[in-house]
Amino acid sequence: MAAIEVEHLYKTFRIPHEKRTTLFEALTGVFKPQAYETFHALKDINFTVEDGEALGIIGVNGSGKSTLLKIIANVLRPTGGNVNIHRKITPFLELGVGFQPDLTAVENVKIYATIMGMQKREINDKLDEIIEFAGLEKFRDTKLKNFSSGMQVRLAFSTAIQTDPEILLLDEVLAVGDMEFQQKCLDVLNQYQKDGVTIVFVSHDLGAVRRFCDRTLLLNKGEQVVLGDTGEVIDRYVYGGGEEAPTPSGNKNESTKNEPDPAETEEKPENKTPRWGDRTVEIINVEFHDKFGNKGSRFNSFDPMTIRIFYHAHKKISDAVFGIALYSENGENLFGTNTELKNFELETLEGKGHVDLMIERIPMITGRFLLTVAVHTHDQKPYDWHDKQYSFDVIPTCRDVGLFEVPCNWKI
Amino acid sequence: MITKHLNELYAYRNLIWQLAWSEFKLRYKNSILGYFWSLLEPMLMLTVLYVVFSNLMRVQVEYFQLFLLLGIILWNFFSRATSIGMNAIVGKANMVKKIYFPRDIFVISSCITALLMSIFESFIFIMFMAFFKVSISTNIAYAPLILFFLFVISLGLSLLLSALNVFYRDVQFIWQVVLQAGFFATPILYTLDIFPENLQKIILLNPIARIIISARDTIIYSAPAGTEDLLFMCISSIVSLLIGYLIFSRFEPRFAEEI
Numbered sequence: 001m002a003a004i005e006v007e008h009l010y011k012t013f014r015i016p017h018e019k020r021t022t023l024f025e026a027l028t029g030v031f032k033p034q035a036y037e038t039f040h041a042l043k044d045i046n047f048t049v050e051d052g053e054a055l056g057i058i059g060v061n062g063s064g065k066s067t068l069l070k071i072i073a074n075v076l077r078p079t080g081g082n083v084n085i086h087r088k089i090t091p092f093l094e095l096g097v098g099f100q101p102d103l104t105a106v107e108n109v110k111i112y113a114t115i116m117g118m119q120k121r122e123i124n125d126k127l128d129e130i131i132e133f134a135g136l137e138k139f140r141d142t143k144l145k146n147f148s149s150g151m152q153v154r155l156a157f158s159t160a161i162q163t164d165p166e167i168l169l170l171d172e173v174l175a176v177g178d179m180e181f182q183q184k185c186l187d188v189l190n191q192y193q194k195d196g197v198t199i200v201f202v203s204h205d206l207g208a209v210r211r212f213c214d215r216t217l218l219l220n221k222g223e224q225v226v227l228g229d230t231g232e233v234i235d236r237y238v239y240g241g242g243e244e245a246p247t248p249s250g251n252k253n254e255s256t257k258n259e260p261d262p263a264e265t266e267e268k269p270e271n272k273t274p275r276w277g278d279r280t281v282e283i284i285n286v287e288f289h290d291k292f293g294n295k296g297s298r299f300n301s302f303d304p305m306t307i308r309i310f311y312h313a314h315k316k317i318s319d320a321v322f323g324i325a326l327y328s329e330n331g332e333n334l335f336g337t338n339t340e341l342k343n344f345e346l347e348t349l350e351g352k353g354h355v356d357l358m359i360e361r362i363p364m365i366t367g368r369f370l371l372t373v374a375v376h377t378h379d380q381k382p383y384d385w386h387d388k389q390y391s392f393d394v395i396p397t398c399r400d401v402g403l404f405e406v407p408c409n410w411k412i
Numbered sequence: 413m414i415t416k417h418l419n420e421l422y423a424y425r426n427l428i429w430q431l432a433w434s435e436f437k438l439r440y441k442n443s444i445l446g447y448f449w450s451l452l453e454p455m456l457m458l459t460v461l462y463v464v465f466s467n468l469m470r471v472q473v474e475y476f477q478l479f480l481l482l483g484i485i486l487w488n489f490f491s492r493a494t495s496i497g498m499n500a501i502v503g504k505a506n507m508v509k510k511i512y513f514p515r516d517i518f519v520i521s522s523c524i525t526a527l528l529m530s531i532f533e534s535f536i537f538i539m540f541m542a543f544f545k546v547s548i549s550t551n552i553a554y555a556p557l558i559l560f561f562l563f564v565i566s567l568g569l570s571l572l573l574s575a576l577n578v579f580y581r582d583v584q585f586i587w588q589v590v591l592q593a594g595f596f597a598t599p600i601l602y603t604l605d606i607f608p609e610n611l612q613k614i615i616l617l618n619p620i621a622r623i624i625i626s627a628r629d630t631i632i633y634s635a636p637a638g639t640e641d642l643l644f645m646c647i648s649s650i651v652s653l654l655i656g657y658l659i660f661s662r663f664e665p666r667f668a669e670e671i
Contacts (some may be wrong), residue, residue, distance in 0.1 A: 021579075022582035023576075023580040023582050023586065026580060075509065075511065076669065077666075091512070093510050093511065098506070103437065103438065107434060111430050114426050115427060115507075115511060
């Protein structure tokens, strides 16, 4: 049975140019029509969440994820369409809603638990457990304003997990807190999932979405792009086709910077530009291709990737060597190779063409990486050298940490 | 629809109480002394008013201290309930934007906070009653009904004001002025008969005036409440609650966006 049904959901915000906030302004402005912008936060969203299912909602900032969640939680009302909820909702839109700094820990737990829908007896029974789980036994009667923010979050979290939800709405809950706290969250989520709680999960943490959600909804500028199997939807999001995926500035700027006629660039002092060489062979462009063959600049870790280098040889060249070097965002050199090192025989170059560097499996886990692309002679005389001019992002698909994956296994 | 909403409110009764009680504690900073200081204000007011009116202006009213005190307590309740209630939504912006439960819960619990504060003050009144050995008749049975009407009128107004306050922030200033004027236009410091006949009729259009007069009659002077008065109070509480809820539910869907 469906726990949540969303049909043709529209949400429009009216943003007045000049907001009238007083009765006086409203009365004096009665005959002046108010100018406003309409902002379509959600357009024709349709989906159902089955009982016990976990639905992920992903999308770039401003795509309407939180608005959608707030409408499901009944905090905002739809402009058009229907939202039917057939279960009791426990929203985790934010931890610690309604905390009062001037009341004690125990008093706050009581209020918060009541807000989260717990009954009085339940609260009294579980009070000690909650305080203990938060590790705050000594501070039961301390006013909340004397707590650190970490202590407050722990208190809120340990209260929240005592509720007995049927539908759980989570908005970036994992974004707060340290590693240990995130782990606790994940454990609790796992348990809820086992207990058959319906979960709607909004997150930028694609790794978490991939692990938890059976299905995922991708939103872009308020429109439902795709709804389906989590793996496929994440691929669609990450590789979203040239237009949808935001191209990182490094790549985009360069492709335009490279285009203007060479005369202009030559005026600049050579050593200051990140590009040098006599340009007998010119590198015109560099593209990153994902596993579907689409151009992009974001990649899942452990996915294949192709770096395509477009060149233009102004005369016949037989000693060209193409090379790349990979840098972390801080500029540390991580890896470098070229056609000579890989014993790849380039034929004589003439005119326009491209060479591909095939990467079977991106070993990086997360972060932005810079790429130097160069073509030079056998004896290192540069034809065209683009120093750290290209960049791409890697999005984590695993829970390991660090820059690179080291293939390994545990054993006893 | 009404029964459904009442059921919903009943389900949230714990929350209403928790919110009201925590607000009450916050107002007195959680300390015994806090409660004590809060009593000083009405006591001081009573003393000043008593000295001024009984000695300087020579008002001749039986049990004038009690007369004044009851008037002040009831007016204070009305003024606090509407002032706290008016800010119930705006002051809880964080909760309104993050979580849903019926929003009138905020307003209801604000009025209960005001009620708790007034109950506290009533202890002094009861002590005074005992001190002056005022005899009580069966007519005091009207009192709970009269106080109930006062609560309902205050709640209705609070609902109206809290909803308006979200959209028009100057409502709070306007209402404070209205309350100030109302304090003097209501027979709190004086009896109704100091006014000429036609002016009395206008004053009696104010349900709070009738409530205070009837409360005094039944509690202090052992007189029954007038049927006309009761009817007027009853109708005005129904009207106030009705208009309050109509406006409130009309504006409620946009609270989270506008706040």
